[in-house]
Amino acid sequence: MACCLEHIELALDIAVDEYEIAPIMKKIEEPVSCEFCQNPALYVVGN
Secondary structure, X not given: OEEOHHHHHHHHHHHHHHHOOOOEEEEOOOOOEOOXXXXXXXXXXXX
């Protein structure tokens, strides 16, 4: 899930709950919006 710096903790918590393993964080190269607000996303969190 794409997220801004403000929502990174929420995205990490959701990923851990969903996958039950440590998520992978990657810095976003292309401009996309955060899935929790409309700010530009900085990271993709997931597995």
